[in-house]
Amino acid sequence: MIFSPYVLQKSNHACVQVEILPATAEDVNSTRREPRWQTDWTSAYLSNPAVEKYAMKAPDRELIALGAYQITGRKAYVYIIYAESAPHSNPTMEPKHGRKYYGIGAALIAFGIKFSIDHGCRGDVVFEAKTDELARHYAEDFHARQIPSASSGGPKRFMLADEDAWRLFSRYLTEEE
Template identity: 60%
Template sequence: MYFAPFIVRAEHERKVPVVIERATAEDLKATAKAPKWQTDWTSEYLADEKIEKYSLKTKEGNLIALGAYRVMGRKAYVYILYLESAPASNPTLTAKREYYGIGEVMIAFGIKFSIDSGCRGDVLFEAKTPELARHYEKDFHARQVATLNSGGPQRYMLADEDAWNLFEKFLAEEEP
């Protein structure tokens, strides 16, 4: 079995194979160029060496999303600090998205990263909005966990069978 990530092209409703690899300095710098992303990925907050940044690109090399991941608690779980879609697919920046399923595949990659890091596939992440919180609960069966700060964003965990169910969606019998 191989991890075979894909997203969906909105125009044709077709699966598009993608590549997830360590983000390059150029990938991060692209977030500050037009069209600007919501977040400058060269910021001090994301510069911490313990944060591992990955890019999601089409096979042609078009940057679609970035994700920031960190192994936590003596390899207890992977914390997904931040995920962001490129402006053309970010629902807060455009009414008509180019691609769908970006967050789902980036969380599935977090599960893979967790497995590869010896964390059993457990991931923890936050919902930036109440709509995302409902989406995580309904579609991923994520479980709400305690937050670090009172009044902060809702935190969710995917573990065990719920994590496997999401991860399994992106497995293939043959290497792409």
Template identity: 50%
Template structure:
């Protein structure tokens, strides 16, 4: 498995069959502030992640993560082709945080109640105070970040 910068072709694949949950050619995900990465097993694209380095906040903001349709529980109710993709992409955000001198801290939003519970239970994420009507925001730091990081990116 490799993770490398996302290409325009990777983004275009999200608009082809089988369709991904989100078009990665969208204006939002094309924002130049975001670093976008693709995870592959061989030639197969299995996940995409968009990250924002927030040096003033001393964290990496995980803007959006998505697994390929066959492994995305939102799109495929059968047995996923790959598991642990979200955790892998969070680990990559932690790596970006370390590489940028930000101590491995990351923040991300839970887009569903199920994801919020998953982040707390399985990732050791801590909920941050809400601002306006935003989705619940979580911090993964310290020991929780180390456990995730060392599970994937030794």
């Protein structure tokens, strides 16, 4: 089996193959220009050298999303620090006009699982839900398990491991011919 390109659905129902590559300084800096992203990816928090940032891009090099990943100190799992769609596909920023691309979150989490496997963390990933709606989505659609938050009263934290991680990851596997 091989890991195939990530496929997103466009708003016109067409599918597009995207790449996830290390984010460039230009990718990160673009979050500060119009149309502004929800998060400034040049912040001190996301600029930590231990945080690895990746960019999801369309074939025409259009920036679709960014993801920030960190291997935990003991290589127990990969922490998906942050994942964000570009303004044109962010449902909280474009609710009236609709999103340009769909499936971004699943692809960024699947990439996190691959990143975890590649770095000896067995495919285990941990991430947080920014909203209750996302928490329901992670639990119902990905079968992610809620785990204790890092801090009291913090955001809802989830883990994908074992069969549940494999189920999402395997969406992007194809048989070799």
